[in-house]
Structures are given as C-alpha cells and as structure tokens.
Amino acid sequence: MDADDEAVRIEARSEITDVVCSACGSVGTRVHSTYWRRLADRPLGGRRVVLSLHVRRFFCDNTACCRRTFVEQIDLLTRRHARRTQTVGRMLQAIGLAMGARAGARLAPRLGLRTTRAAILRQLRLLPDPPIGTIRVLGVDEFAFRKGRTYGTVLVDVETGRPVDLLPDRAADSLAAWLTEHPGVEIVCRDRNSAFSEATKRAAPNAIQVADRWHLLHSxxxxxxxxxxxHRPRLRKSISYHPLPPPAAGGLASQDLRYLPLTCTPTLQRDRHEMWATAVFKERHHRMGWPERGSRR
Known part of the structure; x- marks a missing residue:
C-alpha cells in the first residue's frame, strides 16, 4: 500500500482456488499467465484509490467451449473489461440517473471520481430495463434514427408520460408483435400512420384508436x-384601406392606429411602417423644439 497527497495505491492478490469459466461453467486448473490489473475504487479521504490486482488467466479444458482462456473474476469487485470496481460503477449509475451524463461528469471530479459523460452513459446502459407492466393508454409515434433514412417507433405510457420501449422500425408487424406480448392496452393514441392502425386492429382489436392532440392541431x-x-385573391380584394388622418399638434395619437387594417398586403404593410416612422419623427422634433423640415427661422 502506498499513499500520497493525490491517491492511495493498493496492491492485492487473488487466492481463489476454484476459478470457473464464465462461458461454460467448467473449473480451470491450468494457469496460462498472470498480469497486473488496475482498477479505480471509490475515493478515500478526498483522494483517489487505485487498486492493483494480480490476476491469473486459466486454460479452459472444455473442448466444446467457445473460449480457450479466461481470466478470474472476483465477486462484487471486478467485471470483464472493466477499469473500475463495481462499487464505483454503481456510484456513477446513481449520479447519471439523478443528474444526467453531462452534469454528472462535471460533478464527479468534486467527489473524487474521474469519468466522462460517455463512461456514465455506458454504466447506465448496463442497468436492466424496468418492468413494463400493464399499460392502459399507449402512445405510439415514429422517430428518426437518421432523418430521411432510418425510422423507428417509440412507445409511451400516456398516463405516466414514461417511455416504455423502442422498436427498430415503424412496420406494422413489429408493433403487432409488441402488442401481442403486452396485452391489456385499452386506448392507442397515435398519429395518422396507416401501419400503426393496421397493427392495432390486428393485435388489439378491442382497443380504441384516437389521434393525439399535437397531430390534430398540426393537421x-x-x-x-x-x-x-x-382564396388569397379574394382576401386581398376584401381588404379596405383607410389612410391615417394627420397627427395632432401635440404628437402622434395612439387612437390613430385604429384606422390601420389588421391584415394587409406587403405594400400596405410598407405604407403603414412609413407613416408610423414619419409620425414618430415629427413628434420627436416637436418635443426637442426643433423647426420642421423646410421651415425658415
């Protein structure tokens, strides 16, 4: 064990006698080689902890196994290809679930953990999917993996607002298979895609199909x-234009704007802006006591 102001380094060696292959479950007896494995552990007293673990690689004597060699793993401590202990992995998962990857990557150094937002996302992908359960109101919509090329389907529990699953495409067969595996859907809230309608009629014929609010307003x-x-030509002819009366001596009256039409063509809009600018210019000159244009002293 070695410690300095920045980190604590610990060297350890495994003494497990029966090492089991993770692929076939057979016990390894012949040692292939040994090497030092560096793992990041949870911080201690504000300093990083680096665990140097001396591990063994064994031959797998099972001829039917897909692996020829395997490395011993220590329960509750190591995992294949991991550079941090399982405890640190659970800490990063908790940070990622609470704050997200970007904010969690900024907070982790304050807690003595070295990580990136990509590492936090990898730890979150290791978590098992929560149980879906029975969904009464299901929202179905498409999303783009790559806009204009590859599309998928997102399924949302409308009552809780929680996404429940992602389908690799937007075909009717995929949605029908999902509805068959998850019975109990009473209402399907979808867009006007005919594939979603066909899948719902096939797998959940008793479900009520409704259009969601966004697509209704958009349509x-x-x-x-x-x-x-x-009918734009008719709308242009129906617009009546009333010119503004000359501004009062005290300045531009706010009630004069009532003579301007609410809907006007680009030409009327330009005239409206010019009249407004002229009225403001005259009012400013009147307040400053400047003479009008063209007047002589």
Whole structure:
C-alpha cells in the first residue's frame, strides 16, 4: 500500500482456488499467465484509490467451449473489461440517473471520481430495463434514427408520460408483435400512420384508436393554411384601406392606429411602417423644439 497527497495505491492478490469459466461453467486448473490489473475504487479521504490486482488467466479444458482462456473474476469487485470496481460503477449509475451524463461528469471530479459523460452513459446502459407492466393508454409515434433514412417507433405510457420501449422500425408487424406480448392496452393514441392502425386492429382489436392532440392541431393548421392560400385573391380584394388622418399638434395619437387594417398586403404593410416612422419623427422634433423640415427661422 502506498499513499500520497493525490491517491492511495493498493496492491492485492487473488487466492481463489476454484476459478470457473464464465462461458461454460467448467473449473480451470491450468494457469496460462498472470498480469497486473488496475482498477479505480471509490475515493478515500478526498483522494483517489487505485487498486492493483494480480490476476491469473486459466486454460479452459472444455473442448466444446467457445473460449480457450479466461481470466478470474472476483465477486462484487471486478467485471470483464472493466477499469473500475463495481462499487464505483454503481456510484456513477446513481449520479447519471439523478443528474444526467453531462452534469454528472462535471460533478464527479468534486467527489473524487474521474469519468466522462460517455463512461456514465455506458454504466447506465448496463442497468436492466424496468418492468413494463400493464399499460392502459399507449402512445405510439415514429422517430428518426437518421432523418430521411432510418425510422423507428417509440412507445409511451400516456398516463405516466414514461417511455416504455423502442422498436427498430415503424412496420406494422413489429408493433403487432409488441402488442401481442403486452396485452391489456385499452386506448392507442397515435398519429395518422396507416401501419400503426393496421397493427392495432390486428393485435388489439378491442382497443380504441384516437389521434393525439399535437397531430390534430398540426393537421388543422395545415388545412387552414391551404384554404387561406387557395382564396388569397379574394382576401386581398376584401381588404379596405383607410389612410391615417394627420397627427395632432401635440404628437402622434395612439387612437390613430385604429384606422390601420389588421391584415394587409406587403405594400400596405410598407405604407403603414412609413407613416408610423414619419409620425414618430415629427413628434420627436416637436418635443426637442426643433423647426420642421423646410421651415425658415
């Protein structure tokens, strides 16, 4: 054991007698080689802890096993290809679940842990998926792995707002298979994709299909826009333009703006801006006591 102001270094050796192959479960008896493995452990007194573990590599005598050699693992301490102990891994998972990867990577050095946001994300991917359970109201929508090329399907529990699963594509067969494996869906909230409708009718025929609010408003806005564009010549003719009266001597009156149309063409909008700018210019000159343009002293 060695310690300085920055880190504590500990050397240890495994004394396990029966080392089991993680692939086939057979016990290894012949040692292939040994090497030193460096692991980061949880900090001690504000200093980093580096664990140097002397481990053995064994031959796997099972001819049917896919591995020829394997390295001994210590329960509750090491894991294959890991550079930190399982305790540190659980700490990073807790930080990532509470704060996210970016904020967790900024907090970890304050706690004596060296990590990156990519490492926190890798630790989060090791966590098992939470149980889905029975979903009564299911939200179905598509998302893009790569926009314009590859799309998938996201499934959301509408009542809790929690994503429950991701499907690799947006085909009807994938959604139908998922609905068959998870019965109990009473309402399916989806967009206007025909594949989702077909899958729901096939796997959950008793479920009520409704359109979600966003797609309803989006479709309504597009319909109104197309209708207004088709009748644009009539809308232009129906606009009546009333010129502004001359501004009062005391300045621009706010009630004069009532003569301006609410909806106007680009030409009327430009005239409106010019009249407003002229009125403001005259009001500023009146307040400063400057003479009007073209007047003589």
């Amino acid at each position: 309504l806005a597009r319909a109104v826009e197309r209708t207004a564009h088709a």
